[in-house]
Amino acid sequence: MTRILSPLLLYIFVSLPSLFTSGAAGASLQVHTTAGDFIGQSLPSGLDRWLGIPFAESPVGTLRFKAPVPISKPSHSVKNASTFGNACPQVPSDSLGAPMSEDCLFLNVFRPGSVPPTEKIPTLVWFYGGAFMNGAASDPMFDPTFLIQRSLAIGKPIMFVSVNYRVNSFGFLASRFVPPGDLNAGLQDQRAALEFLQDNLEAFGGDPTKVTIWGQSAGAGSAEAQVLFPSSKNLFRAAIFDSSTGPFKTAPPASRYDDPGFPYARLLAGVGCPSGPASFSCLQKVSFEILHNVTVNLTSQVLNSQLWQPTVGPAGSFISERPSQRIASGNFLHVPILAGTNLNEGTTFSGSVRNISVPADQEDAAFDTFIRNLFIDPSTITQDVFDTINKFYAANDSSLGGVFNTGDSLFDRAEAWYTDNMYLSPRRLLFHKAAPLQPLFAYFFKEQIPGQDPTLGVFHASELILLFGQAPAVEQDFANQMADFYVNFISDLHPGAPWPQYELSSKSVLQLMRDNITAIPDDFLLEKTNFLDSSRVLTEFQK
Numbered sequence: 001m002t003r004i005l006s007p008l009l010l011y012i013f014v015s016l017p018s019l020f021t022s023g024a025a026g027a028s029l030q031v032h033t034t035a036g037d038f039i040g041q042s043l044p045s046g047l048d049r050w051l052g053i054p055f056a057e058s059p060v061g062t063l064r065f066k067a068p069v070p071i072s073k074p075s076h077s078v079k080n081a082s083t084f085g086n087a088c089p090q091v092p093s094d095s096l097g098a099p100m101s102e103d104c105l106f107l108n109v110f111r112p113g114s115v116p117p118t119e120k121i122p123t124l125v126w127f128y129g130g131a132f133m134n135g136a137a138s139d140p141m142f143d144p145t146f147l148i149q150r151s152l153a154i155g156k157p158i159m160f161v162s163v164n165y166r167v168n169s170f171g172f173l174a175s176r177f178v179p180p181g182d183l184n185a186g187l188q189d190q191r192a193a194l195e196f197l198q199d200n201l202e203a204f205g206g207d208p209t210k211v212t213i214w215g216q217s218a219g220a221g222s223a224e225a226q227v228l229f230p231s232s233k234n235l236f237r238a239a240i241f242d243s244s245t246g247p248f249k250t251a252p253p254a255s256r257y258d259d260p261g262f263p264y265a266r267l268l269a270g271v272g273c274p275s276g277p278a279s280f281s282c283l284q285k286v287s288f289e290i291l292h293n294v295t296v297n298l299t300s301q302v303l304n305s306q307l308w309q310p311t312v313g314p315a316g317s318f319i320s321e322r323p324s325q326r327i328a329s330g331n332f333l334h335v336p337i338l339a340g341t342n343l344n345e346g347t348t349f350s351g352s353v354r355n356i357s358v359p360a361d362q363e364d365a366a367f368d369t370f371i372r373n374l375f376i377d378p379s380t381i382t383q384d385v386f387d388t389i390n391k392f393y394a395a396n397d398s399s400l401g402g403v404f405n406t407g408d409s410l411f412d413r414a415e416a417w418y419t420d421n422m423y424l425s426p427r428r429l430l431f432h433k434a435a436p437l438q439p440l441f442a443y444f445f446k447e448q449i450p451g452q453d454p455t456l457g458v459f460h461a462s463e464l465i466l467l468f469g470q471a472p473a474v475e476q477d478f479a480n481q482m483a484d485f486y487v488n489f490i491s492d493l494h495p496g497a498p499w500p501q502y503e504l505s506s507k508s509v510l511q512l513m514r515d516n517i518t519a520i521p522d523d524f525l526l527e528k529t530n531f532l533d534s535s536r537v538l539t540e541f542q543k
Contacts, residue, residue: 028117031203034196036075040109041082045145046152048113050204051106051138052085055196056189058103059166064284065173066182068105068192084108084138088166089288090130091296091305097138102288104164107193108137109204110144111159112152117205122212122490123159125197125236127190129217129461132172132248133305137162146469150483156491159206161197165189165222169295174311175264176255177280183254183313187225191318194226194235211236212490216461220244220339224430225310228326229319230333238493240486241339243460246426247310247323252377252542254311262376263298263307270294303373304349324538327433336493337434338486340443340509341427344404344457346418354411363410364390370414381540392528393417404448404457423460425529426543428522431502440502441495442509442522449475463512478514 029040029048040050056068063069084098085106092100115121126142128135144160151158165171171186194211201208213236215223223239224247257264258275268275271294273282283291299307312319326332350370358366368386372378393413398405400416431440445463448454450472452462465471467486471479485495494501500508500519507522531537 030078031200033200033203034074035071035200037078038081039078042113045149046113047110047145047148049111050081050109051083052081053107053109054085054105055107055163055193056105059105059170059185060102062284064102065170065178065185065280067185067188070192070195085164087136087138088164089170089292089295090134090136090167091299093134095139095141096136097140098136102170104166105189105192106137107161107163107196109159109161109206110148111205112148112157114152115157115205119157119205120202120207120210121157121159121205122210123161123197123201123206123208124486124490125194125211125213126160126162127165127213127215127219127222128162129215129219129243130167131304131306132186132218132221132309133168133299133307135167135218137164141464141468141470143468146479147467147483147487150480151487151491154484154487156487158487158490159201159204161193163190163193165193168299168308169263169267169291172308172310173264173267173283174254174257174308174313175279176258177264177277178254178313179280180313180315180317184310184318187222187229187310187318190222190226191231191235195231195233198233198235209234209237210490212238212240214240214242214486215244216242216464217245221247221310223247224339225319225323226333227335227337228323228332236335238336238489239338240489241337241427242463243341243345243423244339244426245422246429246543248543249306249422250309250375250377250542251312251319251322252309254313254317256377257311266298267294270298303352303370306374306376309376322538322543324429324535324543327430330433330437332434334434334438336439336441336489337430338441338443338489338495339427339431340445340512341419341423342445342458342460342462343402344415344419345423345460346415347401347404347456347459349418349422349460350411350414353414354408356410358410360395363395363413366410367393367413367417370410371417374418375541377542380542385537385540388531389417392531401457404454406455420525420528421532421541424525425532428529429533429538431522432504435502435504439493441489441499442502443499443512444509444520445512447475447478447513475514481517482512 035054086101086104087096087098088104166186198208213223220241221244224244271286273279299305353370396409400412466479466482488496499510508519509522511520
């Protein structure tokens with residue numbers, strides 16, 4: 001006898017497979033963490049992702065400016081992790097990809113959906129750049145789809161995590177009145193995120209013993225800071241620095257910021273707080289709108305928006321000695337490092353002296369002024385150091401900037417010095433000390449990518465479009481090769497052939513150009529970088 005189902009039973013019967021499929025998919029994307037339970041998304045690109053995962057308590061109220069605090073009471077409700085968390089406060093920008101708020105300590109997890117979560121795969125953790133003044137993990141630029149797809153293509157799947165950390169006044173407030181344990185809160189945010197990942201990576205299908213940290217510019221400086229001033233816990237096993245300043249451009253002691261004309265004193269004046277021991281608690285109580293507006297205004301008054309930098313504090317602070325002293329001691333984390341610089345790092349930072357008319361007999365003085373204005377405390381730099389810089393970076397030297405010399409003498413001098421001082425010499429300083437201690441792999445990026453401004457040469461951050469899947473068609477094979485180098489390093493702790501390990505006996509650096517990937521000796525511009533890496537200059541520059 002034929003049985004006829006009721007409409008309700010028929011609906012349930014027909015819908016049952018799809019209901020079970022949907023439930024299975026939802027369950028596979030639901031993760032349990034120490035911050036609560038979250039449901040992710042499967043994307044058409046083949047990636048699964050979880051956005052806006054909190055890794056510390058919201059740094060507001062009495063937690064403003066304080067070191068991050070672990071989440072003590074996880075949410076009891078399952079949250080939809082489909083939107084980025086807030087970007088941290090900074091000068092407003094169209095590239096943040098999320099609203100701005102003090103409540104901003106979130107991270108994002110991306111993994112290949114085709115790899116079962118039971119396969120614990122290596123993880124790449126990304127710290128954005130932005131001079132420690134701006135940036136956000138939600139920036140659309142930092143889409144890891146290309147890197148993860150390349151990892152699948154070569155049979156070495158990886159996960160990707162991007163991390164928010166506090167910047168400018170909110171992340172790097174410096175003063176003798178900031179408690180030592182709270183200085184450099186932005187760097188401490190990064191450490192807190194790494195600690196959170198150690199506790200929770202397995203929930204997303206990652207291997208907590210196979211974490212590599214990576215950043216570019218201030219993000220690279222951040223990664224280097226985690227190596228130089230490490231946690232007592234094992235938080236990562238390798239690091240990648242794209243254009244690290246080694247790790248900071250300048251790092252005066254925290255107490256210097258209190259002096260008249262320096263950022264802390266100017267911030268107090270701007271918001272109406274008194275100086276002295278009560279200043280810190282006063283700043284914590286200032287309304288967000290006033291504090292943010294004053295920070296934005298002060299930022300606009302300094303060259304290249306460099307209002308704050310990470311600072312050296314007393315015992316008990318994250319950074320208790322100048323980075324160059326820590327490097328000289330060898331007392332840092334001995335993990336594999338892949339790091340390098342670009343040919344013309346300084347061009348985008350030297351626009352203030354581009355195409356300005358300066359009489360020939362005043363050009364050296366204008367160059368000195370440019371340099372002074374880049375330092376939070378230029379009073380430590382002696383005139384004979386300026387004079388030596390003027391000799392090394394002389395007027396109308398057609399070699400400055402390499403093939404991208406513009407003939408604009410002051411600009412060429414500024415960008416060449418900036419490139420060598422802020423990027424090339426710091427990379428050499430670390431590698432010359434660390435080479436006997438750990439595996440190192442150095443690069444020199446020299447590819448001028450079609451579509452980018454040729455007058456800026458191979459500028460700072462120009463390589464990122466290759467690593468984040470935005471390469472023009474002519475560069476696609478080169479982008480694939482660069483991504484494969486990085487994935488190999490994340491997976492195997494070696495980028496693979498033809499990249500040689502950096503050793504003191506050979507000092508080989510891999511030149512990265514589309515049609516000329518080859519090992520070259522690390523001996524170019526050596527006299528200049530030896531001077532910039534001398535103990536005297538490092539001391540005067542507070543590096």
